[in-house]
Amino acid sequence: xHLLLIEDDLDFGRALHGALRAEGISSxxxxxxxxxxxxxxxxxxxxxxxxxxxxxxxxxxxxxxxxRAASAVPVIVMTARSSLADRLAGLDGGADDVIxxxxxxxxxxxxxxxxxxxxxxxxSEQWTIGSLTIExxxxxxxxxxxxxxxxxxxxxLLLELAREPGTVVAKGALAQRLEPLGExxxxxxxxxxxxxxxxxxxxxxxHTARGIGYVLLP
Numbered sequence: 326x327h328l329l330l331i332e333d334d335l336d337f338g339r340a341l342h343g344a345l346r347a348e349g350i351s352s353x354x355x356x357x358x359x360x361x362x363x364x365x366x367x368x369x370x371x372x373x374x375x376x377x378x379x380x381x382x383x384x385x386x387x388x389x390x391x392x393r394a395a396s397a398v399p400v401i402v403m404t405a406r407s408s409l410a411d412r413l414a415g416l417d418g419g420a421d422d423v424i425x426x427x428x429x430x431x432x433x434x435x436x437x438x439x440x441x442x443x444x445x446x447x448x449s450e451q452w453t454i455g456s457l458t459i460e461x462x463x464x465x466x467x468x469x470x471x472x473x474x475x476x477x478x479x480x481x482l483l484l485e486l487a488r489e490p491g492t493v494v495a496k497g498a499l500a501q502r503l504e505p506l507g508e509x510x511x512x513x514x515x516x517x518x519x520x521x522x523x524x525x526x527x528x529x530x531x532h533t534a535r536g537i538g539y540v541l542l543p
Contacts, residue, residue: 326350326351326371326372326437326441327350327351327352327353327369327370327371328345328350328351328352328353328370328371328372328373328374328437329352329353329355329361329362329370329372329373329374330342330345330352330353330354330355330373330374331354331355331356331358331361331373331374331375331376331379331384331387332354332356332374332376332403333356333357333376333378333379333380334376335356337426338354338356341374341430341433342354344430345430345434348430348434350434350437352374353370356379356380357379357380357381357382358379358381358382358383358384358386358387359381359382361387363390363391363394364391364394364395364396365391365396365398370398371398371399371441372398372399372400372401372437372440372441373398373399373400373401374401374403374433374437375387375388375400375401375402375403375420376402376403376404377402377403377404377406377415378404378405384402384404385414385415385418388400388402388415388418388419388420389418389419391419392418392419392501397444399421399437399440399441399443399444400419400420400421401420401421401422401423401424401433401436401437401440402415402420402422402423402424403424403426403428403433404423404424404425404426405425405426406425407425411423412425413495416495416498417495417497417498417501418501419498419501421440421443421444422436422439422440424436443488443489450462452487454487454490454541454543455530455542455543456468456469457483457487457526457530458470459483459484459487461484464477464480466480466483468525468526468527473525473526474525475522475525476518476521478503478510478518479518479521479522479525481503482499482503482515482518482519482522483522483526483541485498485499485503486531486539486540486541487541490540490541490542490543491540491541491542491543492540493534493537493538493539493540494538494539494540495537495538496512496515496537496538496539497538498538499515499538499539500512500515503515519531519539529542530542
């Protein structure tokens, strides 16, 4: 695999770059936000390791730019900020995982592999979750072999929940991911779309984690 490492600290970056090489993992190491690519369409990068505190910007700004450009490359945020609020901010901002410094290289590599396994599943032509079948590229969904008539927002909601069945997806993350479809989406609108989606696929398939978000039950 090939990783992009964006980390400004010389000692930490050099040590991590070397540790990855020792594990047989190639990586490109950048130290400034200005040197980071605007997107990853067609780029040979399997995963990005992103530090939040950079000398010329914030890692969150880079992450938001990539997600606005519809870059789906997996991103693991590395941060010394250990509070729950900071970790949730990373996940809600579009990161696939957040790891708190200091960490063992073995843990980081394990997390990279887990993220890449999820990404590989998402990149397949057809996702199957119980009796639900989703074809992301064709924008099609079926329940028990019958085509579902979903609006663009309902389909996108289903898609975001289906990326990781059994895991809570925060409302904030859903709002951000739906925004490229048009006007910004507030939580009340998400609840309306979610209600419509439940009616079409079965209310028992989507669980509400009160005050946090929603879970698609596998």
